[in-house]
Amino acid sequence: LMDEEFEIAKLYDVYQTKKMYGKEYLGIVRTTFLIDEKGKIEGIFGGPEGIEKVETKTHADQIIKFWELKL
Numbered sequence: 813l814m815d816e817e818f819e820i821a822k823l824y825d826v827y828q829t830k831k832m833y834g835k836e837y838l839g840i841v842r843t844t845f846l847i848d849e850k851g852k853i854e855g856i857f858g859g860p861e862g863i864e865k866v867e868t869k870t871h872a873d874q875i876i877k878f879w880e881l882k883l
Contacts, residue, residue: 826859842866846878854882 813820821827821840830839843859844866855878858866867874 824859825861828860842868844871844875846875 815821818827818840824843824845826841826843827838828841829836830841831837841859843862844857845853846855846857848854856862857864857871857874857878863878864874
C-alpha cells in the first residue's frame with residue numbers, strides 16, 4: 813500500500829504527533845486493524861483506539877488470541 817501523502821493514514825487516525833528524545837514530529841503510530849471479510853473493523857491494536865499496545869515480539873500471538881476469543 814502506497815500512501816505517500818498520508819491520506820489513508822489520516823483517515824485511520826494513525827498519522828500523529830510523536831515524541832522521541834524530547835522532539836516532536838509527525839509520524840505513523842504502529843497500529844494493526846483486524847478487518848473481516850465484509851470490510852468491518854473487528855479489532856484495533858495500538859493507536860488511540862487500540863485494545864492494547866502492539867508488542868512487536870508477541871503481536872502474532874495477540875492477534876490469534878483476539879480471534880480465538882471472538883469465535
